[in-house]
Amino acid sequence: MSIEIQRVTKVFGGFKALDGINLTVPSGELVALLGPSGSGKTTLLRVIAGLESADEGAVLFDGEDATQRHVRERGVGFVFQHYALFKHMTVFENVAFGLRVRPRRLRPRKAEIADRVTRLLKLVQLEHLGNRRPAQLSGGQRQRVALARALAVEPKVLLLDEPFGALDARVRQELRTWLRRLHDEIHVTSVFVTHDQEEALEVADRVVVMNAGRIEQLGTPEDVFHRPANEFVMHFLGNVNVFHGRVEGGKAMFGDLYVEHPVAAGRPGAAGDEPKDAKVFIRPHEWDISAHRNGRPAMEAVVTHVNAAGPVVKLWLLSESGEPVHAELPLDHYRALELRSGQRVFLSPRQVKVFFD
Amino acid sequence: MSRAKKNNVLPGFGLTCGYTLTYLGLVVLIPLATLFLRTASLTWEQFWTTVTGDRALFAYKLTIGASMIAALVNAVFGLLTAWVLVRYRFPGRGILDALVDLPFALPTAVAGISLCALYAPGGWVGALLQRFGVQAAYAPLGIVIAMVFVSLPFVVRTVQPVLADLDQEVEEAAASLGARRWQTLRRVVFPAVLPSLLTGLALAFGRSLGEFGSIVFISGNMPGRTEIASLLILTRLEEFDYAGATAIAVVMLGLSFAMIFVINVLQAWSRRGAD
Numbered sequence A: 001m002s003i004e005i006q007r008v009t010k011v012f013g014g015f016k017a018l019d020g021i022n023l024t025v026p027s028g029e030l031v032a033l034l035g036p037s038g039s040g041k042t043t044l045l046r047v048i049a050g051l052e053s054a055d056e057g058a059v060l061f062d063g064e065d066a067t068q069r070h071v072r073e074r075g076v077g078f079v080f081q082h083y084a085l086f087k088h089m090t091v092f093e094n095v096a097f098g099l100r101v102r103p104r105r106l107r108p109r110k111a112e113i114a115d116r117v118t119r120l121l122k123l124v125q126l127e128h129l130g131n132r133r134p135a136q137l138s139g140g141q142r143q144r145v146a147l148a149r150a151l152a153v154e155p156k157v158l159l160l161d162e163p164f165g166a167l168d169a170r171v172r173q174e175l176r177t178w179l180r181r182l183h184d185e186i187h188v189t190s191v192f193v194t195h196d197q198e199e200a201l202e203v204a205d206r207v208v209v210m211n212a213g214r215i216e217q218l219g220t221p222e223d224v225f226h227r228p229a230n231e232f233v234m235h236f237l238g239n240v241n242v243f244h245g246r247v248e249g250g251k252a253m254f255g256d257l258y259v260e261h262p263v264a265a266g267r268p269g270a271a272g273d274e275p276k277d278a279k280v281f282i283r284p285h286e287w288d289i290s291a292h293r294n295g296r297p298a299m300e301a302v303v304t305h306v307n308a309a310g311p312v313v314k315l316w317l318l319s320e321s322g323e324p325v326h327a328e329l330p331l332d333h334y335r336a337l338e339l340r341s342g343q344r345v346f347l348s349p350r351q352v353k354v355f356f357d
Numbered sequence B: 001m002s003r004a005k006k007n008n009v010l011p012g013f014g015l016t017c018g019y020t021l022t023y024l025g026l027v028v029l030i031p032l033a034t035l036f037l038r039t040a041s042l043t044w045e046q047f048w049t050t051v052t053g054d055r056a057l058f059a060y061k062l063t064i065g066a067s068m069i070a071a072l073v074n075a076v077f078g079l080l081t082a083w084v085l086v087r088y089r090f091p092g093r094g095i096l097d098a099l100v101d102l103p104f105a106l107p108t109a110v111a112g113i114s115l116c117a118l119y120a121p122g123g124w125v126g127a128l129l130q131r132f133g134v135q136a137a138y139a140p141l142g143i144v145i146a147m148v149f150v151s152l153p154f155v156v157r158t159v160q161p162v163l164a165d166l167d168q169e170v171e172e173a174a175a176s177l178g179a180r181r182w183q184t185l186r187r188v189v190f191p192a193v194l195p196s197l198l199t200g201l202a203l204a205f206g207r208s209l210g211e212f213g214s215i216v217f218i219s220g221n222m223p224g225r226t227e228i229a230s231l232l233i234l235t236r237l238e239e240f241d242y243a244g245a246t247a248i249a250v251v252m253l254g255l256s257f258a259m260i261f262v263i264n265v266l267q268a269w270s271r272r273g274a275d
Helices: A041-049 A091-100 A110-123 A139-152 A169-186 A197-203 A221-226 A231-236 A331-337 B013-039 B044-051 B054-087 B093-099 B108-119 B124-131 B140-165 B168-176 B181-210 B213-219 B229-238 B242-270
Strands: A003-012 A015-025 A030-034 A056-061 A076-079 A157-161 A189-194 A206-211 A214-219 A241-248 A251-254 A257-260 A276-282 A287-290 A299-307 A312-319 A324-330 A344-349 A353-356
Touching: A003 A041, A015 A041, A015 A056, A015 A214, A030 A041, A030 A197, A041 A076, A041 A157, A041 A189, A076 A139, A076 B168, A091 A110, A091 A139, A110 A139, A139 A157, A139 A169, A139 B168, A169 A197, A189 A197, A197 A221, A206 A221, A206 A231, A214 A221, A214 A231, A231 A276, A231 A353, A251 A276, A257 A344, A287 A324, A287 A331, A299 A324, A312 A331, A312 A344, A324 A331, B013 B242, B044 B242, B054 B093, B054 B140, B054 B181, B054 B229, B054 B242, B108 B124, B108 B140, B108 B213, B140 B181, B140 B213, B168 B181, B181 B242, B213 B229, B229 B242
Parallel strands: A030 A189, A030 A206, A076 A157, A157 A189
Antiparallel strands: A003 A015, A003 A056, A206 A214, A241 A251, A241 A276, A251 A257, A276 A353, A287 A344, A299 A312, A299 A344, A312 A324
C-alpha cells in the first residue's frame, strides 16, 4: 500500500514539529526517516500511524484519505523504540494479541491463531521461546517479538520507530541485515525512523533526511550520500571537513588551495562574476595524501594523531593555517607512506562539495 | 580455630541484623507474645466458650465483613481516583491529590464526629438517606462508611505510582493492533495494575480491621448489631475480664494474619513474570 503525505503540519505548544511535509512512499518500499533528535521524524511516523493527528494536511493510503481514521482502523503495524511489549503476557500471547482482540466474526479460530503465531515466531526465529515472558528475553529478542506482534495483524504498512536504537552495536548490525532480508521476503511498505545515518544508508531503499520539521532531501542512499542537496545533509551523513573560502572564475579557493569548480554562466561565482563566499566540504576519505609536493595543488599539514585500528586508518592533522583536518585512507596506503605523528604531509582533495553562504 | 574473613562491600550485617531483630522483638513480638500469655491463663474450654460466644461471633463477622466491603469499595473508587489523578490535568488537581492523604493525618475521632454529624438521621446526608428508608449512622452501613473513609488513601497511594509508570506506548501498541479502548483497559492496563491494587486492597482491609476511633462514634455500639470486635475487647477490659479480652484479640490476630497471607499469595500470583 502506498502512503502519501500532503502538507502535513503539527505544532506542539509553540514548537513546530512538522512544517508542511509532502512525501510519497510507493507501495512495497522500505524508507528511512533520518534526522537528528527534534527533527520531527518520529512525529511524522506517528502521524502516519494515526497515533498523532496532524494539525493541517492529509495522510492518504493508496490514494484514499485516512486522515480521520483511528489508529486501530488504519491497518498499520507499529514497532516502538522500547518495544512496548505486554509484560504480563508470554511471547506467544503478545503475538496473538492483535488476533484475539478482533470482533468475534473476524476473529480466526483458536487453532488458526496458534498456527499463525507459530509461523510468525518462526519468521523472527523465536519459535522455541513462545512460553517466555518479555522480561526473560534479551533486547534483540524483544525487538523481534515486537515485530512479530505487529506483523500478526497483517498490516499493509509497517512503521518502526528507532527499531534498533536501544540495542548494542553487534545486535544492531545483525538485526539491520535481518530486517532488510525480511523486507525482501514480505514486501510490506515500511517506514523506519533512525538517527543513525549508517543504518539508514545500509537498510533503506530510499532515505528521507529531515531537519527542524522539514524534509531536506529525499533520495536513494547513493543519492543523498554523493549528491547532498545542501549543507545540512552534507554534515549529517558522516564526517566532513569544512573550509571557508570563495568561488571565483570557476574555481573554489580555500586556504592556499584551489580546485576547479565550474559554475554555469549566470549562477553566482561564474567566470567573470564577483567572487562569492562559500563553504567547501571535503569528506575525510576524499583526500590524497603524499609525503612530498607532487605538483598538484595541496594543503600542507602535520599529522597529530593516527588511529590504525581497522581497514580504514583515521588521521587527525593540523593544517598550516591552524585548522584541524580529518582524513581517512586505506591501511595499505598508510603503510606505504609510513606515516607517523608529527610528520609533514601534503593533502589534495579528489572531490569537493561547495555550498554558497 | 581460624575463621575465613569474608570481605563484604556492605559491612555491618551483624550489627544491623541484631538491631532489627531487637527492635522488632520489642515493638512487635513481645506485645504479641504477652497476648498469648494472657490468653493462656484460660483453659481450652473457657477459651472456646469466650471466643465462640454469640456476641463475639457476631463481632468478628461484622468487623471482617464490613472491612471486606470497605476494602472492595475502595479498590474500585480508589483505582478510579488514582486514574483521574494520574491521567488528567485539570485545575484543582493538586488540591484533590493532597486531599486524598487527609484520612491519614486526621485524628480518627475527628473523622468519627464529622461523619456522625453528616450521616446521623438529622445530618445532611443522613436526612436524605432517611427519606429512602436507609439508616446510615448507628447501623452497619455507618461502620462501612467510616472504614471506607479511613482506608481510602491506601488504595490510591499504592496504585497511583504504578499507573504513572505505566508506559503509554503499551496502550498505543494495543490500539495499533486493533484493540478497542475497553479491551486495552481489560487486557493491558488492568493486569499491569492488579498487583498494586491487591496490595492496596490488603492495606485498606488491614486498616479497616483495626479502625476503632471513628467507628465508636458512628456505629452506636449495640451488642449483636453494631458492635465491632475492637469494641468488644474494650468492653471486656472494662469488665476486668483481661483473659476474655485477650482471647478475642488472639482470634482477631489469627484472622487478620490469615487474610493478609491469602492476599499476599494472590499478589505473588498476579505478579508472576512481571519483572
